[in-house]
Amino acid sequence: MKFPGRRKLKHYFPVSQPKPILPTSEVRPDKDTYVVGLDETIVDVVANVTDAFLIKFGIKKGLSNLVDADTAAAIFVELTAEQCISDHFAGGTIGNTIHNYSVLADDKSVLLGVMSANIGLGSPAYHYICHTSSKVDMNHLQGVAGDIGRGITLITPDGERTFAIAPGDMDELDADHIPESIVAGAAALVTCAYPLRHQGKPIKQAMIQALQYAHQNQVPTVLTLGTSHLVEEHRDELLSLIKQYINVLAMNELEAEALTGLSDPLEAASEILNYVDIVLLTAGPEGMYLCGHTEDEMKRETTNPIKSGRLADFNRWEFSRPMLREACQHPIKVFSHIDPYMGGPEKIRNTNGAGDGALSALLHDISANHFHKSAMPNSTKHLAPFLAYSSFAQICKYANRVSYEILAQNASRLSRGLPEREDSLEEAYWEK
Numbered sequence: 001m002k003f004p005g006r007r008k009l010k011h012y013f014p015v016s017q018p019k020p021i022l023p024t025s026e027v028r029p030d031k032d033t034y035v036v037g038l039d040e041t042i043v044d045v046v047a048n049v050t051d052a053f054l055i056k057f058g059i060k061k062g063l064s065n066l067v068d069a070d071t072a073a074a075i076f077v078e079l080t081a082e083q084c085i086s087d088h089f090a091g092g093t094i095g096n097t098i099h100n101y102s103v104l105a106d107d108k109s110v111l112l113g114v115m116s117a118n119i120g121l122g123s124p125a126y127h128y129i130c131h132t133s134s135k136v137d138m139n140h141l142q143g144v145a146g147d148i149g150r151g152i153t154l155i156t157p158d159g160e161r162t163f164a165i166a167p168g169d170m171d172e173l174d175a176d177h178i179p180e181s182i183v184a185g186a187a188a189l190v191t192c193a194y195p196l197r198h199q200g201k202p203i204k205q206a207m208i209q210a211l212q213y214a215h216q217n218q219v220p221t222v223l224t225l226g227t228s229h230l231v232e233e234h235r236d237e238l239l240s241l242i243k244q245y246i247n248v249l250a251m252n253e254l255e256a257e258a259l260t261g262l263s264d265p266l267e268a269a270s271e272i273l274n275y276v277d278i279v280l281l282t283a284g285p286e287g288m289y290l291c292g293h294t295e296d297e298m299k300r301e302t303t304n305p306i307k308s309g310r311l312a313d314f315n316r317w318e319f320s321r322p323m324l325r326e327a328c329q330h331p332i333k334v335f336s337h338i339d340p341y342m343g344g345p346e347k348i349r350n351t352n353g354a355g356d357g358a359l360s361a362l363l364h365d366i367s368a369n370h371f372h373k374s375a376m377p378n379s380t381k382h383l384a385p386f387l388a389y390s391s392f393a394q395i396c397k398y399a400n401r402v403s404y405e406i407l408a409q410n411a412s413r414l415s416r417g418l419p420e421r422e423d424s425l426e427e428a429y430w431e432k
């Protein structure tokens with residue numbers, strides 16, 4: 001486990017304990033700190049197209065659109081004929097998140113989902129495996145006869161990315177392939193709302209099963225909303241799932257508005273905090289918000305400039321650490337916001353996965369807390385049952401930094417960890 005982000009260390013963080021036995025790629029629930037991710041396994045097929053292409057196939061720009069097999073085949077024929085396909089990357093919003101987590105933490109995660117039982121060279125499954133960190137444990141995947149999903153990522157000249165998703169067998173994951181002991185030993189379970197749009201497919205029940213196991217074993221649950229029209233279409237069902245099972249909810253500003261009807265991110269986050277413990281809300285060029293709860297007696301005041309929006313002085317307590325609301329005697333809501341790191345990269349190569357990157361940083365901080373607590377249970381860091389290692393403000397910095405890294409590269413997943421030295425960066429960014 002690597003340290004989450006950077007700062008002058010105040011607490012002993014046992015990063016380099018020697019491993020007594022040869023490391024195994026398979027997660028050992030009683031020994032390892034890891035996160036579990038459940039996803040529709042998808043490979044992203046990247047193609048540059050015109051706006052007319054989207055209109056021709058009735059695909060809504062900027063969103064994740066499900067397409068049937070015939071439409072997918074027609075799109076492929078045209079893309080291949082025009083030689084527009086530039087790349088294949090492993091994708092899936094949760095696959096991206098746990099891959100990034102494993103790269104950042106230099107530690108294990110477990111992927112639950114399907115995988116083609118027989119993998120041919122150049123097949124979607126082949127590309128997926130090639131572009132996934134070896135620290136992602138794939139021993140619990142369910143083998144299927146067909147292909148995993150294909151997310152045809154259509155990039156228009158304005159840089160916007162639109163998905164046409166050809167599901168293949170990605171939704172065949174069944175509840176029998178959710179191993180309780182693996183979920184029960186995790187630092188967190190992370191999944192997404194996408195399975196809800198496949199009513200009648202086994203993956204929805206598998207996801208609910210995984211959430212139930214996590215809930216029964218007090219494992220924090222993390223849900224990311226995916227895309228705004230999914231939220232609009234399944235709002236009631238989503239809300240009841242969120243209220244019943246979810247601790248941490250991640251979304252962008254459009255998904256937040258679809259869920260709450262509130263276009264102001266602070267107001268939306270405050271509303272969502274009535275249902276969950278932590279909200280991560282990314283807002284593109286406006287930066288991101290991390291909001292949650294802490295115990296009134298434990299709150300810590302920021303030394304950053306005080307900010308006001310629809311909520312006055314909203315970031316006042318952002319140096320507090322997140323807690324479960326039910327673990328607080330007198331919970332207060334805490335809000336933190338950060339502008340894009342260095343104003344965003346000079347050239348944005350790809351916005352795809354920037355939100356997934358932010359979530360993986362938050363997961364790293366949550367699992368670092370789990371790791372530190374099991375190694376140093378008597379540390380003053382654990383005087384109260386905190387949900388994360390760092391303060392809201394510090395996690396914002398880390399998440400923001402990771403999003404920047406994704407924006408500045410071509411793929412939607414990190415290919416390596418953050419640089420050890422930040423040449424271009426004022427020291428002050430990390431040292432608060």
Ligand SMILES: Nc1ncnc2c1ncn2[C@@H]1O[C@H](COP(=O)(O)OP(=O)(O)OP(=O)(O)O)[C@@H](O)[C@H]1O
Nearest residue numbers: 252282283284287288340344352353354355356403
């Ligand atoms: N145009 C931009 N300029 C500067 N920073 C940006 C820009 N777009 C995104 N970011 C940074 O990346 C973070 C996440 O971006 P965004 O809100 O677009 O995520 P998202 O819509 O959830 O993405 P995805 O679903 O592709 O993972 C933002 O909080 C911000 O820090």
Ligand SMILES: O=c1[nH]cnc2c1ncn2[C@@H]1O[C@H](CO)[C@@H](O)[C@H]1O
Nearest residue numbers: 040042064091092093151194353412
């Ligand atoms: O329907 C879906 N299910 C799962 N993942 C999806 C779906 N649509 C898009 N993405 C994934 O979202 C990532 C960017 O956040 C992309 O890598 C894409 O594969």
